[in-house]
Amino acid sequence: MARSRLPLWRRISQIFFLLVFIALLIFTSLRPSSGGSGDIHLRAPVRLFFEWDPLIAVANAIASHALYRGLLWSLLILLPTMFLGRFFCGWICPMGTLQHFVGNMHSEAKRGKQRIDSNRYKRWQTVKYVVLIAGLIAAFFGSMAIGWLDPFSLLVRSIGLALLPAFNFAARAVLTPLEHSHIAAIKATGETLHTVLQATVLDFRQTHFAQGLVLGIVFLVILAASLRITRLWCRSICPLGALLGAVSRWSILGLHKDPATCDKCNRCLLNCQGGDDPIGGVPWRKSECLMCMNCVGSCPHDGLAFRFFRKEHEVATPDIGRRKALTGLAAGAVVVPLMRANTGLDKSRHDRLLRPPGALDETEFLSRCIRCGECMKVCPNNSLHPTLEQAGLEGLWTPTLVPRIGYCEPSCVLCSEVCPTGAIWQITPKEKGWVVGVGADSQPIRLGTAFYDRGRCLPWAEATECIVCEEWCPVSPKAIYVEDAEVVDSAGNTKTLKQPRVDPSRCVGCGACEYACPLQERPAVYVTSIGESRSPSSQILLNRK
Numbered sequence: 001m002a003r004s005r006l007p008l009w010r011r012i013s014q015i016f017f018l019l020v021f022i023a024l025l026i027f028t029s030l031r032p033s034s035g036g037s038g039d040i041h042l043r044a045p046v047r048l049f050f051e052w053d054p055l056i057a058v059a060n061a062i063a064s065h066a067l068y069r070g071l072l073w074s075l076l077i078l079l080p081t082m083f084l085g086r087f088f089c090g091w092i093c094p095m096g097t098l099q100h101f102v103g104n105m106h107s108e109a110k111r112g113k114q115r116i117d118s119n120r121y122k123r124w125q126t127v128k129y130v131v132l133i134a135g136l137i138a139a140f141f142g143s144m145a146i147g148w149l150d151p152f153s154l155l156v157r158s159i160g161l162a163l164l165p166a167f168n169f170a171a172r173a174v175l176t177p178l179e180h181s182h183i184a185a186i187k188a189t190g191e192t193l194h195t196v197l198q199a200t201v202l203d204f205r206q207t208h209f210a211q212g213l214v215l216g217i218v219f220l221v222i223l224a225a226s227l228r229i230t231r232l233w234c235r236s237i238c239p240l241g242a243l244l245g246a247v248s249r250w251s252i253l254g255l256h257k258d259p260a261t262c263d264k265c266n267r268c269l270l271n272c273q274g275g276d277d278p279i280g281g282v283p284w285r286k287s288e289c290l291m292c293m294n295c296v297g298s299c300p301h302d303g304l305a306f307r308f309f310r311k312e313h314e315v316a317t318p319d320i321g322r323r324k325a326l327t328g329l330a331a332g333a334v335v336v337p338l339m340r341a342n343t344g345l346d347k348s349r350h351d352r353l354l355r356p357p358g359a360l361d362e363t364e365f366l367s368r369c370i371r372c373g374e375c376m377k378v379c380p381n382n383s384l385h386p387t388l389e390q391a392g393l394e395g396l397w398t399p400t401l402v403p404r405i406g407y408c409e410p411s412c413v414l415c416s417e418v419c420p421t422g423a424i425w426q427i428t429p430k431e432k433g434w435v436v437g438v439g440a441d442s443q444p445i446r447l448g449t450a451f452y453d454r455g456r457c458l459p460w461a462e463a464t465e466c467i468v469c470e471e472w473c474p475v476s477p478k479a480i481y482v483e484d485a486e487v488v489d490s491a492g493n494t495k496t497l498k499q500p501r502v503d504p505s506r507c508v509g510c511g512a513c514e515y516a517c518p519l520q521e522r523p524a525v526y527v528t529s530i531g532e533s534r535s536p537s538s539q540i541l542l543n544r545k
Contacts, residue, residue, distance in 0.1 A: 006293035010090060014097040021049055021094040025160055028377050028418060029203050042417065046374060049094070049152050050420035054078050055132075055240040056153075056370055059146050060421050063139040063367040068422035078247050085251040086244045089234060090273065090290035095151035096234050096241075100273060100292070103226035110228065118229055119272040121285050125235045129320045130328040132242035137332025142363065143339070143394055144421070147370025149239050154219070157373040157397065161209040161386065162216030164377075168203050209376060210385040210402070234290070235275050242318070245287035249317050254310040255284045255295070261303035268295035268304060278304060284314045339394035350390040351528040354401035354509060357408060357445045358416040358427040361534050362391075368423035371397040375415035375424055381406035383511065384415065399424075401447060403511025403527050408447065410434035410474045410510065434508055436476045448509030449531035449540065450479070450502050457524035459499045463489040467498050469513035469525050479506035480513055480525075504531060504540060 028046040050056055051070035054077050061067050077088055089096045110118050135146030147153045175197070178190025198204065209215075225232040234241050255278060262280035269279055271294035276285040278295035280303075296304045356375055359365050376384040376399050383406030386397040399415070401408060413432055416424045429435055433444030458464040473480040482498035489495065502525075509527050517523035530540050 005297075007297040010291075010293055013091045014100065017092045018094045018097045021155070022159075024048060025156060025377075026164070026201055028156075028160065028374055042378070042414065046378070046418050047420045050074075050370075050372070052077055052088075052092075053150065053152050053240065055146070055150055055243050056421065058243065059136060059139040059144060059370075060368065062136060063142055063144055064364070064422070068368070068420070069426075071420070078244075081244050081247045082250045082252075084253050085248040085286060085289055085291050086241065086274070087291045088244055089238075089241050090292040093151060093240075095155050095238070096231070096290070098223060099226050099231040099234050102223045103230040103273070104271070105227060107227040110230070116266050116269045119269045119275055121275045121277045121288060122235075123319070125275055125288060126318060126320045126324055127236045128238055128242040129246070129318050130324050130331070131237060132239040132246075133325060133328025134331040134335070135239050137329055138336050139367075141333070141336040142367040143336045144366065144368055144370050144423075145336070145339070145394060146239055147372065148397070149237060150370060150372075151233075151238055151240055153370045153372040154222075156377070157371060157386075158215050158219030160377040161373045162212045162219065164203070165207050165209065165212060166216065167201075168206055171197060171202060172206060205380075205382070207377075207382045208405075209382075211388060211397070215386070215397075230275070231273050231290075234273075235288070245318055248287055248289075251286060252308050253306055254286065254308075254312065254314060255289065256305045256307045256310050256312065257284070258301075258303040258305075261301040263301070265300065267298045267300060271295075271298055284312075285319070286314050286316045287318045336394070339392060351530070352400075352526075353387070353390045353395075353529050354403070354447050354511070354527060355529075355532070355534065356384060356399055356401065356415040356424050357413065357432050357447060358419075358424045359534055360423060360425060365423050365534075366391075366394055366398070368421045369398045370421055370423075372420065373397070373399075374418040374420070375399050378414045378418050379406070380412055380414070381409055383407055383515075401511060401527075403514035404523060405515075407511040407515040408509075434475060434510065443533070444475075444508050446508045446531055446533045447511075448527045448529045449504050449507045450509065450513050450525055450527050452500065452502065453522075453524050453526070456519060456522065457500070458519075459485075459487075459497045461524075463487045463495070463497060465497055466518065467500060468516050468518055470498075470500050472512045472516040474510060474512055475506055475508055477506060479503050479508070500525070507531070 024046050047070060051073045054074045057067060057071040057074040060071055081088065131149060138145050175190050175194045178186055179194060181187045181190065222233050257280050259280055264280060266279060272278055273292040273294060274288045274290040276288040278284060296306065355365065360368065373386065376386065383401050384399045385402045387395055387400045390400055391398055411429050413427050413429055416426045454460040458466040467482055470478060470480045470482050480500050480502055482500050484496050485499045486494055487497050511527050513525045514523045514527050517525050530538055532538055
């Protein structure tokens with residue numbers, strides 16, 4: 001009876017860690033200060049799960065030859081894996097939990113014999129080891145492209161940039177009519193619900209992200225695939241699972257099968273999550289077992305049990321041959337140069353690729369960024385978005401500032417605070433140097449430089465008064481200044497207007513001017529990456545340091 005409770009304890013563990021993950025993800029956003037001071041701060045240690053991710057730690061160490069702050073703790077996950085096997089996948093990983101939940105739903109594709117056959121070991125489960133090898137080789141060449149498939153990056157990127165904004169929009173669509181109802185009871189109910197949700201789940205502003213629809217659909221398709229094949233992502237693609245599977249070969253905990261009690265009823269396969277063949281008569285696949293304990297709980301004869309130091313017929317190492325290993329090596333070595341073929345030179349980069357403040361030089365940035373989206377979700381002005389073509393294929397889904405949607409808040413450094421790998425180096429408002437009275441002694445961090453399209457600017461092109469950009473410029477002294485000029489309008493009248501100009505020695509590229517420009521179609525002032533602090537070769541002033 002004690003053994004049959006193991007699946008119950010596993011479910012409790014899965015639910016607990018999933019709720020913790022969702023809570024931390026929700027709190028990865030700006031919340032009003034309880035003291036009313038308006039300070040920009042976070043409510044929770046949102047990097048916690050990334051600090052438990054040994055895949056990110058190993059790839060980060062290979063790519064950058066160092067470990068960024070808390071990533072060292074993630075290596076401790078490998079130690080219990082050597083004793084307990086892939087317990088992390090079955091008991092802790094929130095992506096595995098979601099896969100487990102969806103995989104247990106009733107599906108016509110998994111009924112009776114089909115379900116049993118689906119849960120048997122398949123050769124395609126070795127694909128994840130090819131993915132792992134390719135990702136680590138790519139890291140050796142300075143690319144953290146493996147972040148596309150890391151389960152925590154996938155979750156934060158998909159839920160944080162797609163599902164939570166969608167929930168935010170749906171909740172507000174329901175609550176707004178209630179709050180504006182003329183019926184007092186309905187209005188009070190709507191206001192109460194809004195207050196409760198605002199304090200717990202809802203963001204204080206409605207965000208939207210470029211490619212959010214694509215990210216959401218990809219994530220939902222991955223989950224839906226488990227309706228047909230149990231935990232397809234975990235079994236065939238997940239590189240973290242592959243790393244833990246490779247380490248689990250040294251595990252001293254193994255599955256004992258009692259041949260005297262086994263009547264080959266196959267009930268142990270009904271809920272097997274890893275495709276590790278717990279049935280009698282075939283070797284148990286140690287590196288595939290997720291330690292879900294379902295087989296132990298399902299056996300009607302108590303013929304299965306996990307024991308330490310068991311010595312029985314098993315396959316301890318991943319079933320990957322030389323050909324697949326070479327495929328992974330070749331893929332990692334070839335793909336990186338191909339991705340960089342058209343983005344290797346600074347001058348070939350997209351001129352609107354504006355990285356967050358504190359971002360490293362582009363080469364170093366791509367060797368650390370795992371495309372997790374935490375910096376985008378935490379941005380208070382919704383100014384950071386995942387790239388599509390701006391940074392080339394290698395830079396897909398890395399963060400870029402989109403000033404037309406939001407500008408970089410002068411006193412905010414949250415993106416550097418949440419970055420788990422140091423792609424955005426942690427800085428202080430003083431080091432950023434944009435706030436009056438808090439600026440550093442050295443030059444402020446520059447994201448780029450603003451330029452004017454005089455053919456569209458109202459004071460320049462249409463003899464119309466407008467100084468919105470100058471009013472919004474947050475730096476002091478202002479980077480945008482105005483000069484009085486006499487112009488002739490279409491009626492032949494002469495009048496004096498203030499025409500804006502940019503002082504590039506003061507401009508930090510925050511994007512506030514572009515954000516505030518009243519022209520709806522295309523702003524008359526725009527920010528490009530020229531003059532950014534992180535690139536010595538992208539300068540327009542010879543005396544700029």
